Amino acid sequence: MNISRRTLLKTTGAAVAATPFLTGAAAASPNLPFGPVRQIDAGVLNVGYVELGPATGTPVLLLHGFPYDIHSFEEVGPLLARRGYRVVIPYLRGHGSTTFRSAATPRNVDQAAFALDILALMDALHIRRAVLAGYDWGSRTADIIAALWPERVQALVSVTGYLITNLEFNKKPLPPAAENAWWYQYYFTTERGVQGLHEYKRELGEFIWKFNSPTWKYSATTYARTAAAFDNPDYEAIVIGNYRWRQSLVPAEPEYAELEAVLQKTPKIAVPTITIDGKYDPFTPAGNGSSYRDHFVGRYEHRTFDVGHNVPQEAPREFARAVVDVSR
Numbered sequence: 324m325n326i327s328r329r330t331l332l333k334t335t336g337a338a339v340a341a342t343p344f345l346t347g348a349a350a351a352s353p354n355l356p357f358g359p360v361r362q363i364d365a366g367v368l369n370v371g372y373v374e375l376g377p378a379t380g381t382p383v384l385l386l387h388g389f390p391y392d393i394h395s396f397e398e399v400g401p402l403l404a405r406r407g408y409r410v411v412i413p414y415l416r417g418h419g420s421t422t423f424r425s426a427a428t429p430r431n432v433d434q435a436a437f438a439l440d441i442l443a444l445m446d447a448l449h450i451r452r453a454v455l456a457g458y459d460w461g462s463r464t465a466d467i468i469a470a471l472w473p474e475r476v477q478a479l480v481s482v483t484g485y486l487i488t489n490l491e492f493n494k495k496p497l498p499p500a501a502e503n504a505w506w507y508q509y510y511f512t513t514e515r516g517v518q519g520l521h522e523y524k525r526e527l528g529e530f531i532w533k534f535n536s537p538t539w540k541y542s543a544t545t546y547a548r549t550a551a552a553f554d555n556p557d558y559e560a561i562v563i564g565n566y567r568w569r570q571s572l573v574p575a576e577p578e579y580a581e582l583e584a585v586l587q588k589t590p591k592i593a594v595p596t597i598t599i600d601g602k603y604d605p606f607t608p609a610g611n612g613s614s615y616r617d618h619f620v621g622r623y624e625h626r627t628f629d630v631g632h633n634v635p636q637e638a639p640r641e642f643a644r645a646v647v648d649v650s651r
Contacts, residue, residue: 355401357394360420366443367428371420372413374448376404381477382450383646384441385412388459389562390528391633392418392552394545395458398639403646411448415460416440417561419552430557432564434488435579435586438467445475454650456642458482458599458634460565470590471582478595478649480642482634483606484615484625485598487586490571504605507531511566520559525550536631538603593621597649599642600625604632624648 360371373393383403385396393412400410414421415437416430423430441464445453454477455465463486469476470487496502502509507527510516520527529546532539552558567573575583596619600607608614612625626645630637 355404357397357400360393360414362420363444363447364424365447366440367423367425368416368440368443369422369424370413370440370444370447371422372411372444373400374412375400375410376408378409380404380407380409381650382409382411382445382448382453383650384445384450384453384455384465385410385635386441386455386457386461386464387412387415387418388457388461388633389565390531390549390553391459391636392549394549395633395636396639397636399635399643399646402639402643406643406647408454408646408650409450411444411450411453413441413444414552414555415464417557418555421555423557429576430560430564431576431579432561432568432573433576433579433583434463434467434565434568435582436576437464438471438582441465441468442472442475451475452477454478454480454646456480456635456646459486459632462486463488466592467586469592469594469596471585473592473594476594478597479592480597480599480645480649482599482601483604484600484608484612485589485592485618487589488569489587489589490569490575491587493569494571504534508566508569511563512570512572517559517563520562524553524559528553532633535605536601536603536633536637538629539631539633539637541636589618591618591620593619595622595649597624597626597645599634599645600627601630601632601634601637602627603630604634606632 358373360373363370387393387395393414396412400412403410452475457465462481462483465479466481466487469479528550598612628638628641635642
C-alpha cells in the first residue's frame with residue numbers, strides 16, 4: 324500500500340505540500356452556507372441538489388447512502404468549495420426533494436438506474452467529467468460509472484471499496500456475523516419489513532445509524548435534518564425495491580440488461596482511486612482493503628479512518644483531503 328500511496332501522491336505536486344490542508348486555522352468552520360437546495364430536470368427525475376464553489380472549478384459529485392442524505396457532506400462540501408472545487412451534492416432517487424417527473428415512470432431500483440440518474444444530472448449541469456466520491460449507495464453508484472463510463476470520471480473516492488453488486492454472489496451465504504450486520508436487508512424482503520419501514524421510518528433509520536457508527540456522537544438535530552429526506556413519496560418503494568433487487572427477489576428491468584450483463588462480470592476500475600474503510604464500520608471487510616484491491620487497476624491508495632460507516636460526516640476533513648489528493 325505504501326508504494327501505491329507514493330505513486331498516487333506524485334501527481335499532487337508541491338502545491339499541496341506547501342499549503343497544509345485543514346490544519347490549524349484552516350481547520351476552523353468552512354464559513355460557507357450549505358444550500359440552498361436547487362432543482363433541475365435530469366433524465367426521468369427532477370433532482371434536488373446543493374451546489375457550492377465556483378462554476379469554473381473542478382467538478383466534484385458527492386453521493387450519499389442509506390439511510391442518509393446530502394447532509395452527510397454538509398462539512399465536506401464547503402471545505403472543498405473553499406479549495407476552488409465546483410461541488411454538487413444530489414439527493415438520490417427516492418430521497419429529499421428529488422422526485423420523478425412523471426407519475427407514470429416506473430420506480431426502478433436496479434443499480435444501473437442510480438448510475439444513469441447521476442450521468443443525466445451531469446449532462447443537465449453541463450459537467451463532462453467529474454471527481455466522484457461516495458459511500459454506501461453512493462459508492463456503488465460511483466463505482467458503476469467509473470467502471471462503465473471512465474471517460475466521465477476524473478477520479479474516484481469509494482468508501483468500502485468495490486461495491487458493484489454481483490447478483491449470483493449475493494445468493495451465497497456469508498459467515499453468521501456478516502449476515503447479522505445485514506439484518507435490515509432481510510427484514511425488507513418481508514411484508515413485515517415493508518410495514519416496519521412505513522410505521523417506524525425514522526426510528527429504523529436512527530437504529531441503523533447507531534449500529535453502523537457505534538463511536539459517532541451525533542445530535543438529535545443532526546439526525547432530524549437527515550430524516551426529513553425520508554418523507555419523499557417514493558422513499559419506501561425505492562428502499563424496499565433496491566434491497567429486494569439485490570436478493571434477486573424482484574426482476575431486473577430489461578432496459579438495463581445490457582449494462583447489467585457487464586456489471587455482473589465485476590468489471591475493473593481503471594480511474595485514479597482512493598478507497599476508504601471506517602475502522603468501526605460493521606460492513607468493513609477484513610484485510611485493510613485487500614479483499615477488493617484487485618478490482619482497481621489504475622493509480623490507487625487505501626486509507627482507514629477511526630470512524631464508522633458514514634465516513635464523510637464522521638471524518639469530514641479526512642474525506643475532503645482524500646478528494647483533493649485523488650483529484651490531483
